[in-house]
Amino acid sequence: MMQRNNLLCNGLSLKSLAETVLNFPLDKSLVLRCSNWDAENLTEDQVIYAARDAQISVALFLRLLGYPFSRNSPLEENSDVVSWRKVLEKCQDVVDIPFRSKEMSRLGEEVNGEATESLQKPRNKKSKIDVTVPGNPQGKDPRKHKRKPLGVGYSARKSPLYDNCFLHAPDGQPLCTCDRRKAQWYLDKGIGELVSEEPFVVRLQFEPAGRPESPGDYYLMVKENLCVVCGKKDSYIRKNVIPHEYRKHFPIEMKDHNSHDVLLLCTSCHAISNYYDNHLKQQLAKEFEAPIGSEEGLRLLEDPERRQVRSGARALLNAESLPAHRKEELLQALREFYNTDAVTDEMLQEAASLETRISNENYIPHGLKVVHCHSQGGLRSLMQLERRWRQHFLDSMQPKHLPQQWSVDHNHQKLLRKYGEDLPIKLS
Numbered sequence: 385m386m387q388r389n390n391l392l393c394n395g396l397s398l399k400s401l402a403e404t405v406l407n408f409p410l411d412k413s414l415v416l417r418c419s420n421w422d423a424e425n426l427t428e429d430q431v432i433y434a435a436r437d438a439q440i441s442v443a444l445f446l447r448l449l450g451y452p453f454s455r456n457s458p459l460e461e462n463s464d465v466v467s468w469r470k471v472l473e474k475c476q477d478v479v480d481i482p483f484r485s486k487e488m489s490r491l492g493e494e495v496n497g498e499a500t501e502s503l504q505k506p507r508n509k510k511s512k513i514d515v516t517v518p519g520n521p522q523g524k525d526p527r528k529h530k531r532k533p534l535g536v537g538y539s540a541r542k543s544p545l546y547d548n549c550f551l552h553a554p555d556g557q558p559l560c561t562c563d564r565r566k567a568q569w570y571l572d573k574g575i576g577e578l579v580s581e582e583p584f585v586v587r588l589q590f591e592p593a594g595r596p597e598s599p600g601d602y603y604l605m606v607k608e609n610l611c612v613v614c615g616k617k618d619s620y621i622r623k624n625v626i627p628h629e630y631r632k633h634f635p636i637e638m639k640d641h642n643s644h645d646v647l648l649l650c651t652s653c654h655a656i657s658n659y660y661d662n663h664l665k666q667q668l669a670k671e672f673e674a675p676i677g678s679e680e681g682l683r684l685l686e687d688p689e690r691r692q693v694r695s696g697a698r699a700l701l702n703a704e705s706l707p708a709h710r711k712e713e714l715l716q717a718l719r720e721f722y723n724t725d726a727v728t729d730e731m732l733q734e735a736a737s738l739e740t741r742i743s744n745e746n747y748i749p750h751g752l753k754v755v756h757c758h759s760q761g762g763l764r765s766l767m768q769l770e771r772r773w774r775q776h777f778l779d780s781m782q783p784k785h786l787p788q789q790w791s792v793d794h795n796h797q798k799l800l801r802k803y804g805e806d807l808p809i810k811l812s
Contacts, residue, residue, distance in 0.1 A: 449471045676750045759809040
């Protein structure tokens with residue numbers, strides 16, 4: 385992904401990558417994949433299957449990173465050391481990173497109210513419908529296995545984000561652009577008057593709390609309703625450049641006028657952007673010891689003792705043919721848990737529905753911990769976090785259609801002038 389954005393179009397499976405990058409087809413037939421891999425002696429086809437997976441993985445690695453490599457010529461011991469060092473330098477950010485299959489395959493962890501991931505299919509095998517097709521030896525409808533295009537499952541906006549209406553001060557100075565509903569609100573309340581229909585301009589009848597510092601202010605710019613990365617003009621949704629899990633903990637002074645960091649992306653670009661966001665989140669997790677999804681980062685923890693008690697109670701209720709000694713072991717565990725000499729039917733029923741998760745007193749959300757660590761350095765440090773996410777978006781997505789005056793340092797000088805570097809930081 386660091387080397388070629390377009391790989392996402394065909395998928396990231398080893399088979400897809402081998403065909404796209406190396407033009408080498410891999411045999412991934414169901415018969416071979418589901419053959420007996422526990423056998424003492426593997427068949428020749430199984431050995432070739434496993435060996436090619438290993439070889440192709442290495443070949444893909446070398447090809448994507450530009451290392452001179454050919455399938456037909458083995459690597460020499462004294463090959464180009466400089467080239468190999470360059471390859472290793474490119475790998476610094478992905479060495480020793482824990483594998484997280486669910487997050488990587490979903491390509492979209494962020495949910496911001498409009499970007500909604502496809503719901504995971506229920507794990508209960510009974511709920512799956514087995515559709516058989518005559519003449520298909522695998523017994524499954526092949527239509528059920530078609531690869532979905534990238535971005536499917538995201539709910540696109542049904543209306544434009546930018547209406548490009550204008551609000552003016554009483555003396556006619558432009559204050560900002562806004563949506564039609566907000567402009568209409570001033571008219572309905574009788575605190576604004578309509579200046580023109582096209583463009584829709586409302587002049588306020590009171591002195592606003594603030595005015596733009598220059599005619600080139602970001603909030604005065606007319607903005608197009610298109611994907612800021614590829615320019616696509618339909619199926620777009622909002623993208624929080626600074627993810628909500630961090631922004632929501634910012635001090636109130638940094639939350640005002642943050643529409644600068646809400647941009648439009650098409651569904652495909654949104655999915656890719658979220659994929660790259662996961663890389664930066666992992667870096668922040670490592671730098672500030674703010675784990676994502678590990679035990680220290682979970683609000684609720686599974687209590688092994690309570691789980692064992694619940695399991696034992698259910699076994700006693702449902703398994704009539706339990707051996708006597710096993711039944712006694714389970715009853716003893718219940719007596720110890722409830723600190724009693726006798727286990728009643730009511731106690732057994734209660735134990736069978738026992739809540740096994742307990743509150744984790746040490747839980748600190750990843751986003752809060754990262755923001756808290758930055759807040760120790762004051763306002764400038766928090767602005768560095770904001771700038772880092774904005775620069776990350778520019779570097780990873782290379783947008784070609786950003787609104788005029790969009791900047792990684794947006795509002796920073798204004799914040800420093802208004803509050804100073806010694807602003808007491810109160811996190812939300």
